[in-house]
Amino acid sequence: MSVYGAWIVGLAVAYTAILIILGNIVRKKATSGESYWVGGRNFKPWMVFVCITGLFSGSSFISILELSYLKGVSAGWYGIAEMLHVLIIALLLIGTFRKRMMVTVSGLIGDTFGRVSMGVAGAITAFTFPMWSVATALSFASAVSAFTNIPITISVAFVAVLLLVYLQAGGMWSVVVTQTANTIMFFIMFAVGIVAFFVNPGVEGIRHLAEVKPAMFDSAGVGLQTIISWFATFLINVLLAQAAFQMALSCRTPEEGRKGMLMAFGANIFFVFFGVLFGLAAAAVIPDGTRGMVAVPQYLATVLPAPFVGLFFLGIWACALGWGASCQFSGSTSLGRDVTGAINPALTDKQKVTYTKWSLVVLTVLMIILGFLRSEQAAWWNVFAWTLRNGATFAPVVAALFWPLATKRAATASLAVGFVAGLSWYALGNWDPVNFYMNVHPVFFGMSLNMITMLTVTLIEQSGKFRINGELTSARKNTAIAAVAMAGLALISIVTSFNWLFTKGLLGLACFLVIAGFFILTISVTSPVRDASTIKSLEPGNVISK
Numbered sequence: 001m002s003v004y005g006a007w008i009v010g011l012a013v014a015y016t017a018i019l020i021i022l023g024n025i026v027r028k029k030a031t032s033g034e035s036y037w038v039g040g041r042n043f044k045p046w047m048v049f050v051c052i053t054g055l056f057s058g059s060s061f062i063s064i065l066e067l068s069y070l071k072g073v074s075a076g077w078y079g080i081a082e083m084l085h086v087l088i089i090a091l092l093l094i095g096t097f098r099k100r101m102m103v104t105v106s107g108l109i110g111d112t113f114g115r116v117s118m119g120v121a122g123a124i125t126a127f128t129f130p131m132w133s134v135a136t137a138l139s140f141a142s143a144v145s146a147f148t149n150i151p152i153t154i155s156v157a158f159v160a161v162l163l164l165v166y167l168q169a170g171g172m173w174s175v176v177v178t179q180t181a182n183t184i185m186f187f188i189m190f191a192v193g194i195v196a197f198f199v200n201p202g203v204e205g206i207r208h209l210a211e212v213k214p215a216m217f218d219s220a221g222v223g224l225q226t227i228i229s230w231f232a233t234f235l236i237n238v239l240l241a242q243a244a245f246q247m248a249l250s251c252r253t254p255e256e257g258r259k260g261m262l263m264a265f266g267a268n269i270f271f272v273f274f275g276v277l278f279g280l281a282a283a284a285v286i287p288d289g290t291r292g293m294v295a296v297p298q299y300l301a302t303v304l305p306a307p308f309v310g311l312f313f314l315g316i317w318a319c320a321l322g323w324g325a326s327c328q329f330s331g332s333t334s335l336g337r338d339v340t341g342a343i344n345p346a347l348t349d350k351q352k353v354t355y356t357k358w359s360l361v362v363l364t365v366l367m368i369i370l371g372f373l374r375s376e377q378a379a380w381w382n383v384f385a386w387t388l389r390n391g392a393t394f395a396p397v398v399a400a401l402f403w404p405l406a407t408k409r410a411a412t413a414s415l416a417v418g419f420v421a422g423l424s425w426y427a428l429g430n431w432d433p434v435n436f437y438m439n440v441h442p443v444f445f446g447m448s449l450n451m452i453t454m455l456t457v458t459l460i461e462q463s464g465k466f467r468i469n470g471e472l473t474s475a476r477k478n479t480a481i482a483a484v485a486m487a488g489l490a491l492i493s494i495v496t497s498f499n500w501l502f503t504k505g506l507l508g509l510a511c512f513l514v515i516a517g518f519f520i521l522t523i524s525v526t527s528p529v530r531d532a533s534t535i536k537s538l539e540p541g542n543v544i545s546k
Contacts, residue, residue, distance in 0.1 A: 002147050002148075003306045004297070004301050004306045005144075005147035005148035005149075006306070007309060008147055008148070008310045008314075009148060009150070011310040011311065011313075011314045012313075012317050015181075015185070015314055015318075016162055019178050019321070020162075025177070026173040026177050027173075035171070036173075036353045037103050037171060037172060037353075037356070038172055038246060039250035040250075041249070041251070042252055043247075043250040043251045043257075045256045045257075045259040045263065046260065046263070047176045047251075047260065048248050048251050048257055048259075048260025048261060049260045049264050049267070050176065050179045051175060051176055051179045051248075051260075051326070052086065052244060052247060053186070053268070053322075054178075054182045054322030054325070055179075055244060055322060056082050056085075056323075057186070057264065057267060057268045057271040058182065058271070058318065058320075058322040059136050059319060059322070060078060060082045060268065060275070061186075061271040061275045062140070062319050063075075063078055063139075064078055064079050064271070064276060065278055065292055065296060066291070066292035066293050067279070067292065068276045068278075068279025068280060068292065069279040069280075069282050069283050069289065069292030069295050070283075070292060071216070071222040072216030072221050072279075072280065072283070073216065073219060073276055073280070074218060074220055074221040074222040075276060076272050076275070077219075078230050079275065081230040081231045081233070083268045083269075083272070084231070084234060084235070085234035085235065085237060086244070087261075087265050088238050089238055089241060089244060089245075090261035091258070094249070094257045095254040095258075097249055098249055098254040101249075103246060103249070103333065103337065104122070104125070104245075104333055104337065104338055105121070105240055105245065105334075105393060106121035106122035106125045106334045106393070107122075107334075108397065108401075109393065109397060109400055109411065109415075110342065112399075112400035112406075113396065113400065113406070113411035113412070114408045114411075115342040116342065117412050117415060118338050118339075118342045119339050119343065120392075120415045121393055121396065121415055122335060122337075122338030122339040122342065124388060124392045124415070124419060125330075125334040125389055125393065126331045126332065126334040126339065126359065127331070127366065128384075128388050128389040129327040130328065130331060130367040130370060131370060131381040131384055131385035132327045132381070132382065133323065133327040133328055134156060134367050134371050135380075135382045135385075136320050136323045137155070137156045137160070137371065138152060138381075139293050139320070140316055140317060140319070140320040141159075142291060142293045142294055144313070147297060147301075152371075153371050153372050156367070159320060159321070159367075160328075160364045161368075163324050163328045163360075164360050164364040167325060167328060167329050167332075168357050168360055171353075171356070172246070172329070174325075174329075175325055175326060175329055178321070178325060179322055179325070179326075181318070182318035182319075182321060185314055185315045185317075185318035186315055188314075188315060189312050189316070190315075192308050193274060196278075196299075196308075196312070199303040200285055200303045201281055201284040205284045206280055206281070206284060208284065209283060216283060225506050228506060228509065229441070233443075236394065236443075237390065239394070240389065240390055240393055243326040243327060243329075244261075246329075278296060282295045282296045285299045286298050286299045286302075297309065300312055324367075328363055328367070329360070331363050332357075332359035332360040333356055335359035335363070336353070336355035336357070336358065337355070340352060340355045380431070380433040382433075383426075383433045383441075383442075386443045387423065387425075387426055387441075387446055388422060388423065388446075390422075391421060391443055391445075391446020391447050391450055392414075392419040392446070393418075394418070394450055394451070395414045395450040395454035395519070396411045396454065398523070399411065399454055402523055404527070405458055405465075405526055405528050406454065407457065409457055409461060410453070410461065411454070413453050414450050414451070414457070415450075417449050417453040418449055418450030421445055421446045421450070422445060422447075423442075425437055425442035425445040425446065436508075439502055439508075440507055440508030440511075441509070444511065445508060447516075448511060448512050448516075451515055451516065451519040452515060452519075455518075455519060459522075459526075462528070464529075465529050466529060467528075469525050472524070476525070477524075479520060479524045480520075480525055483519075484521055486513055486517040487514045487515075487516070487517025487518055488517070490510045490511075490513035490514045493510055494507070494510050
């Protein structure tokens with residue numbers, strides 16, 4: 001192990017010890033189920049800020065740093081898409097979810113559609129979160145491996161066990177105190193990176209890079225289809241971002257939760273800017289690498305002494321922990337609270353907290369196993385997780401929020417069909433993280449069948465019990481118009497530019513938008529029958545009208 005590796009590992013171990021101590025200090029605050037899962041709804045805005053920053057901004061920084069080394073400034077679009085995602089949640093959803101006193105997305109589904117749906121949604125959610133955790137842990141581990149002889153799988157196992165140790169103690173309170181420490185480390189990392197940048201290559205070095213590699217400064221260098229996919233992924237995830245909801249809804253009021261998220265939105269500008277800057281700096285100094293997370297530490301070693309390189313990568317370590325802690329804790333909440341509650345409704349909150357702690361153990365073991373299975377492909381786990389979770393839960397969540405007509409059977413069926421459809425489509429593409437079957441992302445196929453199943457089963461079961469174009473509010477009318485416009489434009493693009501969409505990998509997204517438009521339109525214009533006179537109007541021979 002080099003001197004650089006010794007500093008990286010030494011600082012990581014010391015920081016780890018501090019996090020464990022902090023996690024145990026706040027143990028006394030987690031005195032009930034609500035305190036353990038959502039901090040007793042007593043968080044202040046700054047607490048939401050550090051939680052969301054640790055969750056999204058840290059993981060975005062790793063992704064941008066990795067990609068900007070290879071593709072340049074266009075990697076910043078990933079962070080911008082994530083910022084839009086946070087902004088929409090803050091402005092449009094926090095109030096609605098806070099009124100429902102929501103803890104998890106799977107719990108929201110269960111509150112509306114019953115125990116079976118909650119159990120299925122909770123299990124799918126729980127077992128996908130370690131996939132996201134291991135993806136970020138693998139990126140960090142590849143950086144550590146540049147200076148040490150520590151195998152990547154051992155690094156992942158260390159991350160997983162660490163998360164278990166400090167999350168067990170205080171639950172959401174452990175998350176907020178460690179995310180506070182992580183946020184401090186982020187800005188120390190930025191300061192060290194700025195020093196390295198001005199030492200070498202500096203502004204002149206970036207100008208030279210622009211001359212010899214102008215493609216690095218192409219705003220669409222990563223590929224238009226990739227940029228569109230990033231925005232589509234984050235926009236779709238707006239309704240499914242369980243970990244973010246769990247943090248923001250831990251606040252005392254919706255307004256304070258919104259304020260904390262807006263603070264995180266603003267702070268993310270630094271993560272996007274410095275992620276791109278440091279990636280470009282590494283590309284200017286170490287031009288022939290194949291992995292950004294390997295080239296960046298090599299670059300830093302050429303300009304900084306070992307202690308400062310260790311500090312920079314302590315920030316990367318904090319990024320991995322900030323994302324992993326949130327994912328592991330939120331996943332264990334779904335498993336320990338929702339799945340066990342679905343199996344045995346008589347469980348008390350105290351018993352569910354115990355099961356949540358045991359769930360952390362289960363997800364820790366799963367995370368370690370996943371790290372051994374695909375240690376060379378961090379991106380693979382991200383795609384797999386998006387496919388399984390979003391493909392199953394999208395339509396039930398939308399229906400739970402906006403469609404009182406939806407039925408329990410429809411929710412359960414859509415969960416199962418979306419899950420199986422996405423999994424099957426991924427299998428047809430030989431599980432490749434980039435080259436999908438028919439050039440269609442499996443998450444779009446899964447979510448499309450997810451929505452179709454929800455519509456079909458509900459309308460069949462509710463036949464004769466709903467009306468179309470009842471007394472629509474202006475909001476429903478506007479939503480219906482927007483849905484028709486979206487579906488229409490997507491359909492026109494398919495008809496006129498089928499080959500281009502197929503080649504660019506956007507055909508699946510276009511088809512998804514058509515189905516989503518029809519799904520939203522149906523939700524907007526249908527409502528349950530309210531009285532006997534309305535039921536009679538739905539009998540054969542009568543005209544369904546306003």
